[in-house]
Amino acid sequence: MELSAIQQDAIAEMANIGVSRAARQLSVLLGDEIRILPPKVRLRAAGDAVRELADGETGDIACVYQTLGGDLSGRIALLLPSRDSRILIHSLIDLAAPLQSLDLRVYEYEAMTEIGNIIISSCVSAIADMLRQHITVSVPRYAETRVENLFADVEPDNEPPTLMIDAHLAAVNRGVRGVIALAFSARAAMQILEAVRRITTPDTGAPA
Amino acid sequence: MDQNQEPLTRAALLEVFCQEARDRLARARAELERGPARCDYNAVHQEFDSLHGGARAADIGWLERAARMVAGYARFLRSFGPGLAPAPAHALLLDVVSEFVRQCHEMSAADLLAGRAPPERMTTLLGNLENQLLTRPLAEVEATATSLCALQLLVVDDSATSRLLFRVHLPTEPGYVAHEAADAESAVRLAVETRPHVVFLDYNMPDADGVEIARRIQAAGLTPVFVLLTANVQQAVLDAARAAGFTSVLEKPVTREKIMTVLSGVRP
Numbered sequence: 001m002e003l004s005a006i007q008q009d010a011i012a013e014m015a016n017i018g019v020s021r022a023a024r025q026l027s028v029l030l031g032d033e034i035r036i037l038p039p040k041v042r043l044r045a046a047g048d049a050v051r052e053l054a055d056g057e058t059g060d061i062a063c064v065y066q067t068l069g070g071d072l073s074g075r076i077a078l079l080l081p082s083r084d085s086r087i088l089i090h091s092l093i094d095l096a097a098p099l100q101s102l103d104l105r106v107y108e109y110e111a112m113t114e115i116g117n118i119i120i121s122s123c124v125s126a127i128a129d130m131l132r133q134h135i136t137v138s139v140p141r142y143a144e145t146r147v148e149n150l151f152a153d154v155e156p157d158n159e160p161p162t163l164m165i166d167a168h169l170a171a172v173n174r175g176v177r178g179v180i181a182l183a184f185s186a187r188a189a190m191q192i193l194e195a196v197r198r199i200t201t202p203d204t205g206a207p208a
Numbered sequence: 209m210d211q212n213q214e215p216l217t218r219a220a221l222l223e224v225f226c227q228e229a230r231d232r233l234a235r236a237r238a239e240l241e242r243g244p245a246r247c248d249y250n251a252v253h254q255e256f257d258s259l260h261g262g263a264r265a266a267d268i269g270w271l272e273r274a275a276r277m278v279a280g281y282a283r284f285l286r287s288f289g290p291g292l293a294p295a296p297a298h299a300l301l302l303d304v305v306s307e308f309v310r311q312c313h314e315m316s317a318a319d320l321l322a323g324r325a326p327p328e329r330m331t332t333l334l335g336n337l338e339n340q341l342l343t344r345p346l347a348e349v350e351a352t353a354t355s356l357c358a359l360q361l362l363v364v365d366d367s368a369t370s371r372l373l374f375r376v377h378l379p380t381e382p383g384y385v386a387h388e389a390a391d392a393e394s395a396v397r398l399a400v401e402t403r404p405h406v407v408f409l410d411y412n413m414p415d416a417d418g419v420e421i422a423r424r425i426q427a428a429g430l431t432p433v434f435v436l437l438t439a440n441v442q443q444a445v446l447d448a449a450r451a452a453g454f455t456s457v458l459e460k461p462v463t464r465e466k467i468m469t470v471l472s473g474v475r476p
């Protein structure tokens with residue numbers, strides 16, 4: 001199964017709006033300009049999609065992930081190279097440090113989890129509202145792992161196509177790079193395509 | 209009032225006035241007994257404003273002055289905004305009004321006709337009111353009010369970072385006291401202990417979501433202003449929060465400007 005050009009474009013635009021909202025929140029957190037590359041949208045068998053996402057990432061990455069439920073199931077993650085996650089965390093800690101006597105190093109993982117939660121939640125909110133769906137997000141988890149492990153259970157049988165969306169973000173001055181990756185289950189992918197169809201089909205005005 | 213009026217006519221007038229005064233005072237006390245979080249101070253003010261008018265018409269000088277003072281105090285508490293009047297100030301007003309109710313219950317038209325002075329306890333209470341508000345320069349009254357009514361905030365979020373960021377961005381001016389809780393149980397316990405004016409609740413937490421915690425706080429008999437603290441601002445979440453009585457949303461990441469915007473909405 002392939003996405004039509006209209007479907008591809010509509011989902012990419014929806015993702016772009018979601019990621020842009022996330023980027024705005026990241027910009028507030030870092031006090032930096034955030035650049036976004038156009039999101040990539042793919043309908044693939046889950047294993048293939050994850051391999052494509054992992055392409056070029058040879059080692060462990062720092063990530064915060066949340067499981068999606070409600071109307072659309074799947075998983076979303078903020079992925080950063082470990083070095084960049086440290087920069088991100090310290091941007092936040094430096095903000096608080098002058099006012100705090102605590103050893104803020106204990107907050108490192110905690111801080112990364114909250115940053116991820118903010119970025120992911122704002123992205124999901126925008127997408128849910130555009131699709132007019134209710135998406136629940138689990139409590140955020142922090143992990144240092146490989147990309148393929150992160151999405152392994154979105155479609156366990158690896159057969160039905162998974163809708164994978166990813167977008168690269170970069171903080172211009174701090175040199176922080178990251179990826180927001182979304183994997184929707186096959187069932188969710190069908191629902192999204194149907195929602196996109198409804199949104200992109202002009203109302204004919206015919207009586208119900 | 210014409211002092212040469214027929215004694216019987218004036219007595220009858222005072223009888224009607226006494227009954228009306230008792231009704232007004234009972235309504236004002238009932239309103240105050242709803243507590244500082246739920247009291248409609250405008251209603252209290254109107255009862256005493258009317259009582260003041262009646263006392264003036266009936267030419268009862270001490271009651272006219274006392275009613276005016278209490279009406280002014282109720283108006284002062286109203287100025288803090290719904291649910292935000294300081295508890296000690298509310299308690300003082302309730303004390304005064306309760307004493308009013310007792311005295312008016314005992315006081316007859318004959319007492320008023322005879323021009324008997326108010327009892328000593330009433331005079332003391334009114335003196336306290338006057339002391340607090342009416343005889344001090346405005347700036348001092350405002351300073352007293354500020355210290356009395358430091359806005360009690362409760363921030364509930366399982367993320368220590370989120371709570372830290374809130375603390376960092378909370379305005380440093382006097383007038384804000386922030387308490388923190390990381391889970392539902394401690395949130396409800398702290399709410400009962402500190403009786404916050406405003407509760408900021410994270411939506412997505414491990415043991416209960418913010419809407420559920422708000423319900424538990426309400427079940428404990430508290431009626432603070434609830435503000436949703438979240439980055440998850442999808443419409444379904446906002447609708448659920450609104451249905452649960454949340455009045456606004458503080459979108460993460462918090463900034464000083466966002467906090468000020470929310471607080472200015474709950475405090476005039």
